[in-house]
Amino acid sequence: MLRAVPLALTLLVCLAAPLESATLAPADLKTAAALRERALKGTEAWETVASLSTEVGPRLAGSEGDRAAVAWALDRMKAAGLANVRTQDVMVPQWVRGSIAVSILEPWPQHLVATALGGSVGTPEEGIEADVVQVPDIEALRALTRSEVEGKIVFINRRMERTRDGTGYGQAVVGRTQGANAAAPLGALAVVIRSIATGSERFAHTGTVTYRIDIPRIPAVALAAADADVLERQVATGKPVRLSLKLGSRDLPQVRSANVIGEIPGSDAAGEIVLLGAHLDSWDLGTGALDDGAGVAIVMEAARLVLEMKLNPRRTLRVVLYANEEFGLSGANVYANLGPEDLARHVLAMEADLGAGPVWRLDSRVADDALPMVHAIAGALEPIGVEVGKNTMEGGSDIGPLRRQGVPVLSLQHDAARYFDYHHTLNDTLDKVDRKALDQSVAAYAVAAYLAANAPADFGRLPPQPQQAPAPATAPAARR
Amino acid sequence: MLRAVPLALTLLVCLAAPLESATLAPADLKTAAALRERALKGTEAWETVASLSTEVGPRLAGSEGDRAAVAWALDRMKAAGLANVRTQDVMVPQWVRGSIAVSILEPWPQHLVATALGGSVGTPEEGIEADVVQVPDIEALRALTRSEVEGKIVFINRRMERTRDGTGYGQAVVGRTQGANAAAPLGALAVVIRSIATGSERFAHTGTVTYRIDIPRIPAVALAAADADVLERQVATGKPVRLSLKLGSRDLPQVRSANVIGEIPGSDAAGEIVLLGAHLDSWDLGTGALDDGAGVAIVMEAARLVLEMKLNPRRTLRVVLYANEEFGLSGANVYANLGPEDLARHVLAMEADLGAGPVWRLDSRVADDALPMVHAIAGALEPIGVEVGKNTMEGGSDIGPLRRQGVPVLSLQHDAARYFDYHHTLNDTLDKVDRKALDQSVAAYAVAAYLAANAPADFGRLPPQPQQAPAPATAPAARR
Numbered sequence: 001m002l003r004a005v006p007l008a009l010t011l012l013v014c015l016a017a018p019l020e021s022a023t024l025a026p027a028d029l030k031t032a033a034a035l036r037e038r039a040l041k042g043t044e045a046w047e048t049v050a051s052l053s054t055e056v057g058p059r060l061a062g063s064e065g066d067r068a069a070v071a072w073a074l075d076r077m078k079a080a081g082l083a084n085v086r087t088q089d090v091m092v093p094q095w096v097r098g099s100i101a102v103s104i105l106e107p108w109p110q111h112l113v114a115t116a117l118g119g120s121v122g123t124p125e126e127g128i129e130a131d132v133v134q135v136p137d138i139e140a141l142r143a144l145t146r147s148e149v150e151g152k153i154v155f156i157n158r159r160m161e162r163t164r165d166g167t168g169y170g171q172a173v174v175g176r177t178q179g180a181n182a183a184a185p186l187g188a189l190a191v192v193i194r195s196i197a198t199g200s201e202r203f204a205h206t207g208t209v210t211y212r213i214d215i216p217r218i219p220a221v222a223l224a225a226a227d228a229d230v231l232e233r234q235v236a237t238g239k240p241v242r243l244s245l246k247l248g249s250r251d252l253p254q255v256r257s258a259n260v261i262g263e264i265p266g267s268d269a270a271g272e273i274v275l276l277g278a279h280l281d282s283w284d285l286g287t288g289a290l291d292d293g294a295g296v297a298i299v300m301e302a303a304r305l306v307l308e309m310k311l312n313p314r315r316t317l318r319v320v321l322y323a324n325e326e327f328g329l330s331g332a333n334v335y336a337n338l339g340p341e342d343l344a345r346h347v348l349a350m351e352a353d354l355g356a357g358p359v360w361r362l363d364s365r366v367a368d369d370a371l372p373m374v375h376a377i378a379g380a381l382e383p384i385g386v387e388v389g390k391n392t393m394e395g396g397s398d399i400g401p402l403r404r405q406g407v408p409v410l411s412l413q414h415d416a417a418r419y420f421d422y423h424h425t426l427n428d429t430l431d432k433v434d435r436k437a438l439d440q441s442v443a444a445y446a447v448a449a450y451l452a453a454n455a456p457a458d459f460g461r462l463p464p465q466p467q468q469a470p471a472p473a474t475a476p477a478a479r480r
Numbered sequence: 481m482l483r484a485v486p487l488a489l490t491l492l493v494c495l496a497a498p499l500e501s502a503t504l505a506p507a508d509l510k511t512a513a514a515l516r517e518r519a520l521k522g523t524e525a526w527e528t529v530a531s532l533s534t535e536v537g538p539r540l541a542g543s544e545g546d547r548a549a550v551a552w553a554l555d556r557m558k559a560a561g562l563a564n565v566r567t568q569d570v571m572v573p574q575w576v577r578g579s580i581a582v583s584i585l586e587p588w589p590q591h592l593v594a595t596a597l598g599g600s601v602g603t604p605e606e607g608i609e610a611d612v613v614q615v616p617d618i619e620a621l622r623a624l625t626r627s628e629v630e631g632k633i634v635f636i637n638r639r640m641e642r643t644r645d646g647t648g649y650g651q652a653v654v655g656r657t658q659g660a661n662a663a664a665p666l667g668a669l670a671v672v673i674r675s676i677a678t679g680s681e682r683f684a685h686t687g688t689v690t691y692r693i694d695i696p697r698i699p700a701v702a703l704a705a706a707d708a709d710v711l712e713r714q715v716a717t718g719k720p721v722r723l724s725l726k727l728g729s730r731d732l733p734q735v736r737s738a739n740v741i742g743e744i745p746g747s748d749a750a751g752e753i754v755l756l757g758a759h760l761d762s763w764d765l766g767t768g769a770l771d772d773g774a775g776v777a778i779v780m781e782a783a784r785l786v787l788e789m790k791l792n793p794r795r796t797l798r799v800v801l802y803a804n805e806e807f808g809l810s811g812a813n814v815y816a817n818l819g820p821e822d823l824a825r826h827v828l829a830m831e832a833d834l835g836a837g838p839v840w841r842l843d844s845r846v847a848d849d850a851l852p853m854v855h856a857i858a859g860a861l862e863p864i865g866v867e868v869g870k871n872t873m874e875g876g877s878d879i880g881p882l883r884r885q886g887v888p889v890l891s892l893q894h895d896a897a898r899y900f901d902y903h904h905t906l907n908d909t910l911d912k913v914d915r916k917a918l919d920q921s922v923a924a925y926a927v928a929a930y931l932a933a934n935a936p937a938d939f940g941r942l943p944p945q946p947q948q949a950p951a952p953a954t955a956p957a958a959r960r
Contacts, residue, residue, distance in 0.1 A: 054713045057590040064589075109544075110537040110767075113906060200911040201681045202766070226909035230767070233534045286682070287590075287710070426593060429706035431680040 022457035024376040039443035046435040048297035053287040053430040060284035061324035062094030073260040080304040082262030090323040092257040098248025106242040112227035115204035116249045117220040127246035138175045150187030162198040166416035180220045190219040194228035199421030257323040259331045266316040275349040279325030286428030295352030302446035313453035322398045336401030346407045349399040357415035358437040359444040363389035366408040367460020408459035502937035504856040519923035526915040528777035533767040533910040540764035541804035542574030553740040560784040562742030570803040572737040578728025586722040592707035595684035596729045597700040607726035630667030642678040646896035660700045670699040674708035679901030737803040739811045746796040755829040759805030766908030775832030782926035793933035802878045816881030826887045829879040837895035838917040839924040843869035846888040847940020888939035
């Protein structure tokens with residue numbers, strides 16, 4: 001998953017605690033080059049995604065698959081030779097997608113391919129039938145009057161732009177997360193959105209809807225692009241378009257899940273931690289091979305190669321596979337609930353959660369004086385096509401709670417041009433994972449993590465930042 | 481749809497009734513060039529597919545959509561200015577896909593994306609649970625003994641090759657049509673196949689299963705490629721793999737549907753017919769934009785352009801939109817049930833049923849002496865990239881019954897390299913239809929039809945051929 005970040009936040013950035021400028025040791029850079037070349041020769045990362053896809057499959061927070069994934073991760077980490085392999089309890093929501101039936105009733109009946117947005121309430125058992133009011137985006141919806149919306153189903157027909165860095169997603173996704181909040185106060189009965197996605201294969205793309213606590217909850221579903229097209233073309237005739245929507249989604253009580261953690265203990269600075277994160281949960285539709293099986297495999301394999309090559313990094317390399325990223329960042333929030341001392345031990349955090357495309361840019365958010373070290377890391381990745389990015393990096397859902405408490409971050413940007421073709425769909429499966437691109441990613445993470453763990457200085461601290469979510473809201477994790 | 485043709489048939493070919501060699505008139509070739517250029521400027525074919533996709537959608541034989549499609553076609557033909565617009569009654573089977581649930585139970589539980597093969601019987605209400613026996617193809621299945629198969633579910637894991645001419649389909653599809661017939665005598669409880677398809681988007685591809693009348697019927701379903709992959713990988717571990725299959729497919733009584741026919745009456749040879757066919761029905765999953773909405777649009781638009789340009793062809797151009805191609809060629813068989821006199825009036829038949837890719841080759845099956853005319857037609861299409869093909873053409877499901885009674889045929893081959901990514905799936909939707917490629921196809925059909933209608937001689941007769949289907953069999957159309 002990827003979350004939208006208010007632009008304002010990126011303008012508020014100022015970095016605290018400047019350090020003495022330091023650079024990386026030539027011996028470490030030489031070792032990193034060997035590590036990189038080792039990864040490019042072929043890793044076990046693809047086999048790890050294959051194993052997770054085959055032996056676990058979908059692993060929605062709170063589901064049977066989620067429990068199987070935790071057991072799988074413990075086994076894999078131990079088999080890889082990581083130390084201190086353990087779980088950390090996390091309570092997670094348990095939402096059930098249920099069945100869905102969306103049809104155009106008039107003027108020309110058709111069944112539409114649709115899926116519930118994650119966290120959506122269901123409809124009454126008999127369903128909802130109502131006329132459609134189409135808007136091009138959420139801003140246009142907000143400009144409507146109650147008389148234009150009341151008693152209707154709102155259709156947000158926003159298209160997403162395809163970009164290498166995935167920024168089109170952030171621009172479009174507000175219609176998914178906030179569409180229900182914008183429509184319900186105007187008296188809408190439900191919200192139907194064009195999937196926040198690129199590509200035109202006929203899959204509906206799920207993802208969370210965020211209900212505000214002070215606004216009535218209405219069902220929220222996404223249509224496949226081809227079905228949004230059909231609806232759009234029927235609306236374009238000017239005839240009234242009537243929809244039927246039946247949705248069986250519901251919440252069950254919270255259940256226990258877990259972050260899964262393993263380490264390569266550091267040599268002379270074992271008390272300091274370089275964190276490599278990914279999330280173990282997935283949506284329930286696909287097998288989560290890209291989101292975030294690839295990330296899981298990349299960070300586990302990066303650590304395994306460091307072990308295989310007996311590199312004994314100075315700082316501790318900690319792999320954290322987070323519980324429930326998709327549905328409220330439960331694992332990330334539990335993990336980051338640290339005292340000041342434990343927090344201070346986190347020298348740097350990285351996260352892999354943008355699919356399996358090759359890494360093409362190294363973004364960061366570190367103290368200015370640490371930038372030469374970031375540039376030296378980027379230099380070690382230049383032979384595999386990685387360029388230096390910006391030091392105002394904001395993404396990284398699972399490491400966000402650490403970053404907002406001052407922990408510096410590195411972010412290896414994967415080529416995401418195709419990612420949103422598959423993201424949050426049935427179609428997120430192993431065949432979309434390219435073995436070579438995955439090995440390149442492993443090389444990038446392994447090198448970055450190793451060099452950070454051996455860096456002569458730390459990466460400073462970031463000024464504390466506010467939480468992302470606009471108040472007053474109920475995060476999905478808080479719902480029952 | 482596309483059907484496999486036994487290789488032996490193509491070897492039996494000998495053409496009867498040689499004619500005086502004739503060639504096309506320069507004036508006609510000049511007119512044809514103008515027609516071609518007119519089409520390339522932009523036609524209404526895409527709008528026709530859009531209209532069919534939007535206002536009708538799926539139109540499985542016997543369904544509400546099928547009835548709507550007949551009404552739509554009558555309206556469109558009249559609006560296009562065709563004469564003698566009419567229906568021809570056709571009784572069609574009425575098969576209901578019903579719900580499906582396919583899961584791996586052991587060793588690692590997963591739900592699989594699957595769909596019933598067309599015509600499949602359902603399972604008992606409680607479903608079937610059994611171990612899987614995997615085979616690479618139907619030949620390997622036939623080599624198994626009863627003790628290896630009895631009480632099991634057979635998994636035919638045959639991959640299809642991607643080719644421009646679609647021949648990979650013919651090679652692979654026997655596992656779909658005949659898999660149940662091969663498995664049931666060995667005591668199998670059901671057949672599960674890897675979809676006969678190219679591409680790896682997660683769609684199950686339907687298509688008919690053909691039950692032999694002397695063999696017990698067992699349920700037959702197709703898995704999406706990614707799900708066949710999961711099953712294959714679980715089988716590859718050597719652990720016993722257990723499947724659960726619940727399928728609600730069933731047959732209802734036959735109902736009335738119709739071929740829809742319209743004409744451009746010929747000028748001085750109105751009694752002779754050049755037939756342009758496509759099929760109006762589709763599978764129930766997608767909106768049948770490619771199969772065969774594109775074909776419907778191409779042949780209707782080819783005729784409309786001939787009218788628009790007031791070309792007054794010598795022979796009658798007849799557009800036939802066939803009922804129920806997918807499920808037993810009901811419409812084609814009814815249409816071809818002609819007396820010798822009516823049959824003799826059919827000078828040539830063409831059919832568009834291979835998607836919306838551009839036309840790249842002109843195949844034929846005409847008397848040898850008529851080949852110069854075919855080559856002249858191909859010459860008129862050379863500027864749009866069409867090459868001369870073979871005169872042993874065998875395809876063309878809907879014109880097959882005419883061909884087997886001696887009617888010569890032309891076949892414009894569409895580039896089918898991507899066709900089997902979408903074929904018979906949910907994903908057969910309008911966005912897969914490229915406007916430019918469709919216009920090129922219209923140009924090709926319009927030119928070929930016009931030149932054939934004005935040709936100075938006819939195309940001879942073919943020797944009668946046997947039926948395609950191996951006996952003893954029940955064609956789907958015969959089932960109730």
